Amino acid sequence: MGDAIAEAFRLIAVGDAALWEIVSLSLRVSLTAVALACLIGLPLGALLAIARFPGRGALIVATNSLMGLPPVLAGLLVYLLLSRAGPLGPLELLYTPTAMIIAQTVLVTPIIVALSRQVIADMHQEYDEQLRSMGITTMGAVLTLLYDARLSLLTVALAGFGRAAAEVGAVMMVGGNINHVTRVMTTTIALETSKGNLAIAVGLGLVLMLIALTVNGALMALRGTQGVARHV
Amino acid sequence: MSDALVTSGRRTLTPARGPDSVLPVAMDGVGYTIDGVTLLDDVSLRIRPGRLTAIMGANGAGKTLCLRLIQGLLQPTVGTLSHASGPVTLTGRRRIATVFQRPVLLRRSVAGNLRHALKTYRVPRAERAAMLTDLLDLAELRALAHRSARVLSSGEQQRLSIVRALAADPDLLLLDEPTANLDPYATRMIETLIRQAEARGVTVVLVTHDVGQARRLADDVVFLNRGRVTEQTPAGSFFDEPQTAEAAAYLAGRLLL
Numbered sequence: 001m002g003d004a005i006a007e008a009f010r011l012i013a014v015g016d017a018a019l020w021e022i023v024s025l026s027l028r029v030s031l032t033a034v035a036l037a038c039l040i041g042l043p044l045g046a047l048l049a050i051a052r053f054p055g056r057g058a059l060i061v062a063t064n065s066l067m068g069l070p071p072v073l074a075g076l077l078v079y080l081l082l083s084r085a086g087p088l089g090p091l092e093l094l095y096t097p098t099a100m101i102i103a104q105t106v107l108v109t110p111i112i113v114a115l116s117r118q119v120i121a122d123m124h125q126e127y128d129e130q131l132r133s134m135g136i137t138t139m140g141a142v143l144t145l146l147y148d149a150r151l152s153l154l155t156v157a158l159a160g161f162g163r164a165a166a167e168v169g170a171v172m173m174v175g176g177n178i179n180h181v182t183r184v185m186t187t188t189i190a191l192e193t194s195k196g197n198l199a200i201a202v203g204l205g206l207v208l209m210l211i212a213l214t215v216n217g218a219l220m221a222l223r224g225t226q227g228v229a230r231h232v
Numbered sequence: 233m234s235d236a237l238v239t240s241g242r243r244t245l246t247p248a249r250g251p252d253s254v255l256p257v258a259m260d261g262v263g264y265t266i267d268g269v270t271l272l273d274d275v276s277l278r279i280r281p282g283r284l285t286a287i288m289g290a291n292g293a294g295k296t297l298c299l300r301l302i303q304g305l306l307q308p309t310v311g312t313l314s315h316a317s318g319p320v321t322l323t324g325r326r327r328i329a330t331v332f333q334r335p336v337l338l339r340r341s342v343a344g345n346l347r348h349a350l351k352t353y354r355v356p357r358a359e360r361a362a363m364l365t366d367l368l369d370l371a372e373l374r375a376l377a378h379r380s381a382r383v384l385s386s387g388e389q390q391r392l393s394i395v396r397a398l399a400a401d402p403d404l405l406l407l408d409e410p411t412a413n414l415d416p417y418a419t420r421m422i423e424t425l426i427r428q429a430e431a432r433g434v435t436v437v438l439v440t441h442d443v444g445q446a447r448r449l450a451d452d453v454v455f456l457n458r459g460r461v462t463e464q465t466p467a468g469s470f471f472d473e474p475q476t477a478e479a480a481a482y483l484a485g486r487l488l489l
């Protein structure tokens with residue numbers, strides 16, 4: 001056990017090629033998924049927060065419930081879409097990084113929608129009358145709120161990233177954990193642990209922790225800088 | 233504040249308003265009821281171009297509600313409210329600007345708030361920079377342009393809110409107690425700002441509890457009492473010989489309820 005940890009630190013310290021290949025694929029997949037989820041989820045969250053239309057309540061309940069969607073179910077859904085017999089089968093995306101990005105986007109989008117809706121609804125409550133008195137369009141109001149809530153929304157995006165980077169089920173199902181192709185941190189940790197290769201598993205675990213710490217540290221630093229915090 | 237601005241001959245400074253002006257605004261027999269409670273009852277009044285109308289009345293009389301109706305944020309439950317330019321559309325709403333009793337400033341810098349307003353009011357991009365400096369000068373906020381709007385003092389926030397409203401180049405400016413809580417100097421600054429707005433051809437409706445201020449600024453006074461207009465008269469006669477017991481009591485500092 002002690003050997004495994006020592007070996008893990010060595011792998012990180014020397015920048016082991018296999019390790020970094022896995023880490024960089026993980027980051028690429030999860031960051032792309034979060035970016036896509038934000039692209040879809042932020043405008044949707046803002047619309048749910050400010051627009052009134054039939055079915056809005058149901059949509060809010062749906063997104064709130066989907067926040068807790070088990071990753072394997074997101075994986076299953078995307079698997080069915082991409083499998084040879086599925087509607088998107090001809091694209092031959094199954095077991096590619098693209099498939100993993102799609103699966104994580106499905107997983108993370110509801111989180112972005114639900115959390116950003118809450119943030120924006122609170123701010124909308126405060127801004128609504130002022131903005132309406134200015135004769136702003138709905139689109140204008142959405143953009144204003146997205147901009148003014150940018151810091152809280154960054155936290156929302158990071159929550160989404162945390163979820164994406166930590167999940168195993170979805171990427172395992174649609175990525176297949178193929179060496180050099182679709183192997184990411186979480187799937188590798190699962191596989192190598194079962195094979196008894198604890199060093200690489202622990203090494204990747206440490207990197208995963210480090211990423212989480214860096215992200216949260218950066219966020220706190222950002223909140224602390226007067227450049228952002230002064231707009232109380 | 234620099235008077236040069238008022239005479240610098242920009243588009244916004246033309247006192248004469250076009251034929252599409254929202255003025256005059258007329259309320260006829262307007263009532264507003266919410267949850268079975270009648271908050272405004274049979275309110276009739278006229279807002280005429282170029283005349284400053286002060287709306288006065290005790291707390292809860294319905295002054296703020298009146299402004300919301302005029303701005304088009306609420307619809308009367310009975311009666312008619314008409315703007316000379318016709319029903320208030322989204323664009324039409326930009327012809328009227330409100331400074332609320334508790335102004336909401338965006339989580340941006342002073343300049344950022346004004347830039348947002350200029351954009352929202354569809355001021356052509358090429359004109360925005362010049363107008364921004366102009367508005368900052370008008371409010372004497374140039375030194376604070378990069379400060380967060382939400383940490384300004386109340387007086388500074390009020391000044392910013394007023395020039396933000398002026399960014400609309402409105403026909404009609406509605407001010408809801410803009411000098412409540414301000415010291416005499418800040419009050420003077422706001423009053424100067426109001427006069428400068430008038431010099432720009434903006435018609436002002438002012439809600440105020442400050443009798444001295446109403447005397448200084450108002451041409452007409454509308455007195456509201458528990459949701460009803462009890463007087464609408466030229467300012468001079470209102471202060472010198474109020475027609476109703478309620479107005480006399482209000483002016484004498486006695487509250488009739």
Ligand SMILES: Nc1ncnc2c1ncn2[C@@H]1O[C@H](COP(=O)(O)OP(=O)(O)OP(=O)(O)O)[C@@H](O)[C@H]1O
Nearest residue numbers: 266269271289290291292293294295296297298333
């Ligand atoms: N949305 C609402 N629902 C219920 N009652 C309301 C609503 N808005 C206003 N009121 C009531 O209508 C009355 C008039 O309110 P308004 O804000 O117009 O008073 P005001 O004359 O501006 O008073 P103040 O001088 O204190 O600002 C008050 O009694 C208030 O409680």
Ligand SMILES: [Mg+2]
Nearest residue numbers: 295296333408
């Ligand atoms: Mg009021």
